[in-house]
Amino acid sequence: MTVTLTVNGADHALEVDPSTPLLYVLRDDLELNGAKYGCGLGQCGACTVHIDGKPAFSCLTPVGAVAGRRIRTVEGLGSAEAPGLLQQAFEKEQAAQCGYCIAGMIMRAQALLDRVPDPDEAQIRAHMQTNLCRCGTHMRILRAVRRAVAMRKGVQAAQEVRP
Amino acid sequence: MSPVLSPLSRRSFLTGGALVVSFALVPKAFAQLAGGGEGGTGPAVVAPDLKGSLKSTPWLDAWIRIEADGRVTVFTGKVELGQGIRTALTQVAAEELDIPPAAITLVTADTERTPDEGLTAGSHSMQDSGTAIQNAAANVRMLLAAEAARVWNLPADQVTTGGDARLRAPDGRTLPYGEVAARLSLHVQAVPDAPLRKPSDYRTLGQELPRVDIPAKLTGGAAYLHDMRLPGMLHARVVRGPSVGTGLQSPDIDAVARMPGVVKIVRQGRFLAVVAERQWTAIQAMRHLQRAAYERTASPLPADGTGDAVVATLKAMPARDIPIMDTSEPAGPAVHSVRARYTRPWISHGSIGPSCAIAQYMEGRMTVWTHSQGTFDVHRVVAELLGLPPEKVHAIHAEGAGCYGQNGADDAAADAAVIARAVPGRPIRLQWMREQEFGWEPLGPGMMTELEAALGADNRIVSWRHAVWSNPHNNRPVGAGGVLAGNEADPPFPVPEGKPIPMPEGDGSRNSNPLYSFANTHVVYHFLKDMPARVSALRSLGAHLNVFSIESMLDELAAGAGIDPLAIRLDHMRDERARDVMQAAADRFGWSKRPRGDGRSGCGMAFARYKNLGAYCAVALEVEVDRETGRTLVRRAVAAVDCGQPANPDGLRNQIEGGLVQSLSWTGREAVRFAADRRASFDWSSYPILRFDDVPGSIEVVVMDRPGVPFLGTAEAAQGPSAAALANAIADATGVRLRDMPLSPDRLKAALGPV
Numbered sequence: 001m002t003v004t005l006t007v008n009g010a011d012h013a014l015e016v017d018p019s020t021p022l023l024y025v026l027r028d029d030l031e032l033n034g035a036k037y038g039c040g041l042g043q044c045g046a047c048t049v050h051i052d053g054k055p056a057f058s059c060l061t062p063v064g065a066v067a068g069r070r071i072r073t074v075e076g077l078g079s080a081e082a083p084g085l086l087q088q089a090f091e092k093e094q095a096a097q098c099g100y101c102i103a104g105m106i107m108r109a110q111a112l113l114d115r116v117p118d119p120d121e122a123q124i125r126a127h128m129q130t131n132l133c134r135c136g137t138h139m140r141i142l143r144a145v146r147r148a149v150a151m152r153k154g155v156q157a158a159q160e161v162r163p
Numbered sequence: 164m165s166p167v168l169s170p171l172s173r174r175s176f177l178t179g180g181a182l183v184v185s186f187a188l189v190p191k192a193f194a195q196l197a198g199g200g201e202g203g204t205g206p207a208v209v210a211p212d213l214k215g216s217l218k219s220t221p222w223l224d225a226w227i228r229i230e231a232d233g234r235v236t237v238f239t240g241k242v243e244l245g246q247g248i249r250t251a252l253t254q255v256a257a258e259e260l261d262i263p264p265a266a267i268t269l270v271t272a273d274t275e276r277t278p279d280e281g282l283t284a285g286s287h288s289m290q291d292s293g294t295a296i297q298n299a300a301a302n303v304r305m306l307l308a309a310e311a312a313r314v315w316n317l318p319a320d321q322v323t324t325g326g327d328a329r330l331r332a333p334d335g336r337t338l339p340y341g342e343v344a345a346r347l348s349l350h351v352q353a354v355p356d357a358p359l360r361k362p363s364d365y366r367t368l369g370q371e372l373p374r375v376d377i378p379a380k381l382t383g384g385a386a387y388l389h390d391m392r393l394p395g396m397l398h399a400r401v402v403r404g405p406s407v408g409t410g411l412q413s414p415d416i417d418a419v420a421r422m423p424g425v426v427k428i429v430r431q432g433r434f435l436a437v438v439a440e441r442q443w444t445a446i447q448a449m450r451h452l453q454r455a456a457y458e459r460t461a462s463p464l465p466a467d468g469t470g471d472a473v474v475a476t477l478k479a480m481p482a483r484d485i486p487i488m489d490t491s492e493p494a495g496p497a498v499h500s501v502r503a504r505y506t507r508p509w510i511s512h513g514s515i516g517p518s519c520a521i522a523q524y525m526e527g528r529m530t531v532w533t534h535s536q537g538t539f540d541v542h543r544v545v546a547e548l549l550g551l552p553p554e555k556v557h558a559i560h561a562e563g564a565g566c567y568g569q570n571g572a573d574d575a576a577a578d579a580a581v582i583a584r585a586v587p588g589r590p591i592r593l594q595w596m597r598e599q600e601f602g603w604e605p606l607g608p609g610m611m612t613e614l615e616a617a618l619g620a621d622n623r624i625v626s627w628r629h630a631v632w633s634n635p636h637n638n639r640p641v642g643a644g645g646v647l648a649g650n651e652a653d654p655p656f657p658v659p660e661g662k663p664i665p666m667p668e669g670d671g672s673r674n675s676n677p678l679y680s681f682a683n684t685h686v687v688y689h690f691l692k693d694m695p696a697r698v699s700a701l702r703s704l705g706a707h708l709n710v711f712s713i714e715s716m717l718d719e720l721a722a723g724a725g726i727d728p729l730a731i732r733l734d735h736m737r738d739e740r741a742r743d744v745m746q747a748a749a750d751r752f753g754w755s756k757r758p759r760g761d762g763r764s765g766c767g768m769a770f771a772r773y774k775n776l777g778a779y780c781a782v783a784l785e786v787e788v789d790r791e792t793g794r795t796l797v798r799r800a801v802a803a804v805d806c807g808q809p810a811n812p813d814g815l816r817n818q819i820e821g822g823l824v825q826s827l828s829w830t831g832r833e834a835v836r837f838a839a840d841r842r843a844s845f846d847w848s849s850y851p852i853l854r855f856d857d858v859p860g861s862i863e864v865v866v867m868d869r870p871g872v873p874f875l876g877t878a879e880a881a882q883g884p885s886a887a888a889l890a891n892a893i894a895d896a897t898g899v900r901l902r903d904m905p906l907s908p909d910r911l912k913a914a915l916g917p918v
Binding site for chain 1: 374376377382817846848852
């Protein structure tokens with residue numbers, strides 16, 4: 001069956017079993033690396049993308065259900081050469097260890113930034129709760145999100161106390 | 164001091180008759196230090212006078228090549244695991260070559276290109292590879308300067324470098340490295356005393372260079388093995404029962420063989436896998452096969468539960484007693500003594516990305532891309548498993564998700580190779596499913612300790628007894644019997660018997676020998692070779708529970724005698740660097756002015772030097788306890804670390820922050836659950852880990868400045884101290900001493916009693 005997907009602004013007509021989770025179509029057919037297989041159960045958030053502006057677990061979303069809807073992946077936010085706001089903030093804070101969870105983290109955080117102009121610490125933590133990191137990079141991820149908020153407001157991010 | 168030019172190639176050197184004798188003359192301590200220190204089959208030491216991995220690979224061109232056009236390639240047998248080693252090693256090479264880091268291409272473990280440095284494990288990479296590259300680069304810089312001096316007809320000490328990959332004469336003439344290198348052979352052995360650059364002249368080492376691997380990880384670049392797509396690649400899934408020690412009874416192979424898109428079903432002995440054009444097809448086929456009933460095929464699993472359940476399982480097994488430490492000194496009579504038992508349940512590595520591998524079998528040659536910590540071990544395993552000559556197997560590291568020890572990576576590499584052999588020509592991408600990673604990876608072993616210690620009238624410790632019970636933590640595969648596919652072959656390769664790692668590194672015994680000066684110290688390792696659950700290395704091995712036990716006991720003694728926790732530690736510590744690290748953490752934390760335990764909040768600290776050989780690390784925490792729920796929140800954490808010359812201070816902070824959070828998760832929340840016939844932890848709901856709501860309010864890491872001091876491994880240094888600091892802070896806050904991990908909300912609530 002042909003499914004037409006709109007990913008990062010471009011349309012793709014794909015011959016695919018409509019029950020295939022969106023994750024595998026993004027990775028294997030469109031060759032987008034950002035969304036990762038982590039659990040296939042919607043428990044870790046490594047596969048997070050946006051569907052019509054809302055964060056979604058691409059590992060649980062059948063591709064047939066998202067035909068014609070706007071899909072955004074971390075590749076849609078920027079590139080290594082021209083990184084988007086959150087990507088710049090994560091780079092600045094060196095907010096990755098193994099980094100396997102990070103594309104999902106960025107997409108999750110982007111959904112908050114899209115909705116809330118100036119989230120406080122509790123809002124950020126509550127919003128990020130769905131996404132797992134095993135390396136323990138949480139503090140840097142939180143700093144990166146705060147930095148992105150500050151960058152957007154055009155002020156210098158609060159400098160962390162550094163030894 | 165011109166280096167000895169050898170007519171022998173590396174291979175003939177390693178196999179040549181007369182020289183082999185020198186291997187046997189190498190003292191045993193060197194053999195232990197080579198190869199990552201955590202099992203695996205490290206390379207033989209051939210040059211004991213050299214530093215780091217130069218001991219086993221002394222040839223400069225094995226580490227550094229400089230092309231005539233100036234391109235510099237540096238080779239390491241270690242691999243990027245997310246710990247930032249790629250960046251740190253690049254900085255080390257750039258500093259000693261005195262060139263910009265961006266000019267370097269770093270090649271990580273590849274059995275046909277790089278030195279064999281054994282495992283990337285045990286916090287050895289800076290000590291092994293960092294030291295080797297540092298000294299190799301100093302040798303190369305020395306040779307380049309000598310050659311330029313010859314060209315200019317100057318004394319060698321007149322030639323300098325300026326950080327721009329050019330040699331300089333005092334009169335301003337310069338020569339590019341490439342041009343000089345073209346006149347030289349770097350196929351020479353390193354000398355042990357090539358002068359290192361002075362720390363005061365450092366341009367790159369100690370700088371906070373951004374990690375080279377991060378931009379791709381933030382933008383969907385090709386960053387992982389998981390992202391590799393080779394032409395004609397097929398997707399495979401391996402089909403197994405729910406967890407190690409189970410088998411499917413009669414999987415419906417005929418039905419799956421008829422599924423459109425299924426290319427092949429690979430069945431050899433008890434090994435079963437499906438190969439399909441599309442990943443989703445492979446998963447659906449695997450799910451269909453998994454509908455078959457399963458049976459338990461191995462001995463019983465550990466008792467489910469923590470604390471007493473761990474003790475019941477461990478004490479029921481035959482033990483071999485290994486003495487670790489036995490001292491006797493005159494000491495005063497005991498005035499105050501404490502006896503306590505501490506336990507840790509089985510813990511999962513919990514990598515966020517399930518293990519993956521790609522293999523291709525073509526024209527009799529097998530190529531395997533793996534994220535194992537032991538690329539060279541994968542080579543040996545695959546060669547034995549498939550009966551291929553070693554030269555027909557090529558293993559290449561590509562990055563995976565963080566592993567924190569031996570997760571499913573080695574097994575997945577072997578699985579992919581078995582499948583690829585059955586489908587010649589086509590690259591096979593195999594990925595484990597989430598429940599396979601939880602069900603089949605080796606776990607971090609359950610452990611227990613019993614400690615008894617006594618204070619004398621002068622508040623000095625007059626006796627210290629520490630006994631630890633543990634399975635081997637080192638079951639790294641070095642042959643086909645070490646991987647699941649080997650055990651499933653027909654005939655099967657048997658699982659090798661577990662062996663302890665001898666001290667000074669130790670495994671279950673790691674860090675059981677206190678660095679403190681206690682009188683009458685008696686430490687014994689009750690080594691348990693029979694493994695009820697499949698286990699292997701988990702970050703810090705036995706140091707997690709041993710440090711937890713020692714540092715909890717110190718606080719128990721201190722509390723009983725009314726001594727400050729920092730004071731009792733400093734009073735028993737002679738090592739100045741250890742004292743400095745404790746004091747630095749205490750100062751930054753404001754230990755002397757800390758809020759005292761008031762029933763709801765309190766503070767705790769702990770210290771260890773990893774393996775008593777690696778980095779020094781002290782951790783102080785302030786916690787807040789919700790007495791209604793038993794939930795403990797870390798308000799703030801401070802750590803101090805001394806790892807010698809810091810290659811990249813921000814990279815070190817990242818490792819310590821991460822280790823601290825991960826240890827809080829292990830110590831505070833985690834335990835693998837067991838049903839009668841299978842593991843009962845198979846996803847993130849049956850094996851919860853710390854999420855954003857539960858991580859500390861803040862973490863500060865103080866990196867001690869130690870210019871030019873040898874590198875000490877850091878990546879595992881925070882695991883033990885963080886665990887003990889948590890228990891100590893909870894005890895300070897509530898008066899309740901928790902000795903059984905996890906220090907979970909349920910356990911604390913039960914211990915606190917009715918509100």
